[in-house]
Amino acid sequence: MKFIPEEIENYCKDKSTPPASYLEELDRETHLKTLAPVMLSGHLQGRILAMLSKMIQPEQILEVGTFTGYSALCLAEGLSESGELHTIEVNDELKPIIDQYLNRSPYKDRIKVHIGKAEEVIPHFQQTFDLVFIDAGKKLYGKFYRQCVEKLRSGGFIFADNVLWSGKVLEKDADEETEALKEFNEMVLRDPEVEVVVLPIRDGVSVIRKK
Numbered sequence: 001m002k003f004i005p006e007e008i009e010n011y012c013k014d015k016s017t018p019p020a021s022y023l024e025e026l027d028r029e030t031h032l033k034t035l036a037p038v039m040l041s042g043h044l045q046g047r048i049l050a051m052l053s054k055m056i057q058p059e060q061i062l063e064v065g066t067f068t069g070y071s072a073l074c075l076a077e078g079l080s081e082s083g084e085l086h087t088i089e090v091n092d093e094l095k096p097i098i099d100q101y102l103n104r105s106p107y108k109d110r111i112k113v114h115i116g117k118a119e120e121v122i123p124h125f126q127q128t129f130d131l132v133f134i135d136a137g138k139k140l141y142g143k144f145y146r147q148c149v150e151k152l153r154s155g156g157f158i159f160a161d162n163v164l165w166s167g168k169v170l171e172k173d174a175d176e177e178t179e180a181l182k183e184f185n186e187m188v189l190r191d192p193e194v195e196v197v198v199l200p201i202r203d204g205v206s207v208i209r210k211k
């Protein structure tokens with residue numbers, strides 16, 4: 001489901017600064033070589049992630065769910081000069097395409113890819129994060145959130161993707177993934193540690209700020 005009419009979305013893309021050419025090529029290659037290219041953040045959401053990251057100028061970014069690396073490369077655009085981005089992906093078959101495009105970008109030395117289950121990798125990070133992007137297994141969103149918010153600095157942000165799940169969050173007796181996302185959205189809203197706004201961009205992106 002598109003929450004913004006397609007022609008309006010296309011107008012927004014046309015009137016936004018275009019992404020770097022390596023991102024356009026990564027988008028194309030992801031569509032050619034992967035089974036579910038719809039998972040990639042894509043042009044407009046990518047530009048939004050990059051712009052928000054530039055506003056935050058994070059020193060430390062954590063991404064849960066790399067896929068082919070598109071959103072990691074967008075978020076990295078906002079890193080402060082000495083900053084770094086850690087991204088976690090469970091599917092090791094994606095590593096060659098991730099590496100290929102990291103190497104073509106100006107961020108190859110500042111993006112660290114961790115292959116493994118995010119829920120097992122996250123507890124090993126010792127640093128505090130300024131920005132977290134949650135975009136992996138929907139049934140684990142609650143767990144990822146609790147693990148990440150603990151490692152987020154006060155005033156830091158979590159972005160969570162797919163929180164509208166094609167509008168299925170409005171359904172009453174929904175499937176497991178939808179129910180998990182509904183619980184996640186409710187949990188964040190009720191967490192006194194944070195404030196949240198749900199943006200109807202693409203599949204829904206929550207912007208969560210730790211107080």
Ligand SMILES: C[S@@+](CC[C@H](N)C(=O)[O-])C[C@H]1O[C@@H](n2cnc3c(N)ncnc32)[C@H](O)[C@@H]1O
Nearest residue numbers: 039040041065067070071089090117118136137
């Ligand atoms: C929606 S895609 C990420 C898209 C990417 N962030 C982007 O916008 O271009 C979700 C990714 O999370 C990975 N994933 C799923 N469960 C995971 C887990 N428990 N730990 C780490 N990665 C996981 C999947 O293999 C998939 O590549």
